[in-house]
Amino acid sequence: MRTIADLKYRFPISVIEGDQQTSNDAGRIRVAGTPAIQINTGWGCHLDAHMVGHALDHLPLNQGSLLFIENVGNLICPAAVDLGESHKVVVLSVTEGEDKPLKYPDMFAEADLMLLNKIDLLPYLDFDVRTCIQFALRVNPQIQIINVSARTGEGLPAFCHWIEWRASLMRRPAHAEADRVDARFEIFGFAGLHVLTNRTTVDETADRYTISMDLDTRGLASVFVDLTSHSEVHGRLGRDASYPDAYRADVRRNGADRHYGLDYRRDGAVINASAPPSLEQPWLVAVEQTRGTSSLCRC
Numbered sequence: 521m522r523t524i525a526d527l528k529y530r531f532p533i534s535v536i537e538g539d540q541q542t543s544n545d546a547g548r549i550r551v552a553g554t555p556a557i558q559i560n561t562g563w564g565c566h567l568d569a570h571m572v573g574h575a576l577d578h579l580p581l582n583q584g585s586l587l588f589i590e591n592v593g594n595l596i597c598p599a600a601v602d603l604g605e606s607h608k609v610v611v612l613s614v615t616e617g618e619d620k621p622l623k624y625p626d627m628f629a630e631a632d633l634m635l636l637n638k639i640d641l642l643p644y645l646d647f648d649v650r651t652c653i654q655f656a657l658r659v660n661p662q663i664q665i666i667n668v669s670a671r672t673g674e675g676l677p678a679f680c681h682w683i684e685w686r687a688s689l690m691r692r693p694a695h696a697e698a699d700r701v702d703a704r705f706e707i708f709g710f711a712g713l714h715v716l717t718n719r720t721t722v723d724e725t726a727d728r729y730t731i732s733m734d735l736d737t738r739g740l741a742s743v744f745v746d747l748t749s750h751s752e753v754h755g756r757l758g759r760d761a762s763y764p765d766a767y768r769a770d771v772r773r774n775g776a777d778r779h780y781g782l783d784y785r786r787d788g789a790v791i792n793a794s795a796p797p798s799l800e801q802p803w804l805v806a807v808e809q810t811r812g813t814s815s816l817c818r819c
Contacts, residue, residue, distance in 0.1 A: 522673055523676055524552065526676065528553070531687065532584070534554070534586075535554060535555070535557070536572060536575045536590070538559050538566070539561070541560055543560075545558065545590065557579060559571050564592075565592055565596070566591055566597035567589065568603070572603050596624060596626070596627070598627070607686055608630050610627050610634050610635070612637065613638045614636065614639060614649075617647070618651045619652075620652075620655075621658070621659045622655050622658070622659065628659045628660050630660075631660065631663055632664065633666065634656050634664070634665045635679060636649065636653075638669060639675070640669040640672050649777055650777050666679050666682065666768070667779060675768070678768055682754070685730065688725050688728050699724040699725070700721065700724075701721070701722045702721050703719070704719050706718075713739055714738045714739045716736070718734070719733070719734045721733075727756055727758075728756060728757065729754070730753070733750070735747060735748065736748050747772070747774075749770065750770050751767070751770075752769075753768075755784075765784050766781070766783050767780070768780070769781070
């Protein structure tokens with residue numbers, strides 16, 4: 521519901537809901553002002569293309585619109601069925617355990633994106649985010665991962681930006697390609713000791729950009745500071761400047777995990793989305809200082 525509310529002023533949106541019984545989900549979505557069709561599968565454990573095709577006959581799909589299909593909620597049957605979708609998104613809650621990608625590999629192998637949901641419960645659970653991410657990447661090295669909380673809204677701006685990015689790719693002419701730069705930096709310190717590897721990727725498509733960075737300490741340096749991190753910033757490209765929308769970083773330092781996040785609102789507010797919340801004195805940043813920047817972080 522939060523995702524639809526955030527995107528419905530940028531795209532026409534329609535929804536197909538799949539459940540064994542009831543029309544509760546579709547009803548809530550229609551009350552919020554978005555067209556939705558409920559499909560009840562009865563004894564069936566997933567939607568199929570035939571069901572979706574009939575539902576499309578009753579939805580107002582216009583050029584440039586988004587169609588969300590929520591399949592029946594299990595990690596087995598829907599993985600093997602092609603509904604004609606452009607992208608598959610799998611939702612995994614932290615209450616389910618970090619080994620789910622290994623137990624149900626087909627769904628994670630087919631997905632383009634994993635939403636790790638209910639991260640607001642992490643302080644109360646024995647759940648290893650890093651291990652879960654490693655398991656997902658073991659099954660599907662290309663899968664992208666966003667940590668979210670449907671209750672608090674944390675991480676959902678990054679999910680919306682992910683959707684916008686994919687939508688912009690589909691609007692481009694078939695012969696057009698995204699601009700991409702890959703760079704790798706090997707950092708050497710005193711006496712030529714290898715201390716750090718930095719892998720950075722910059723993607724630009726239409727009016728969107730993504731910058732991702734992976735850092736790993738190397739050699740003797742990892743004895744003193746064992747550091748691995750993955751960070752991403754998503755944003756919009758203006759005529760004369762870039763405007764960040766969301767920053768996320770997953771960091772493990774000497775065995776301790778931290779998850780940093782910033783959401784840049786259109787009204788100029790900068791929201792801390794770290795998990796757990798940082799106890800450090802926050803920086804006060806004027807909105808003018810964020811224009812033209814890609815990310816802000818404390819190292």
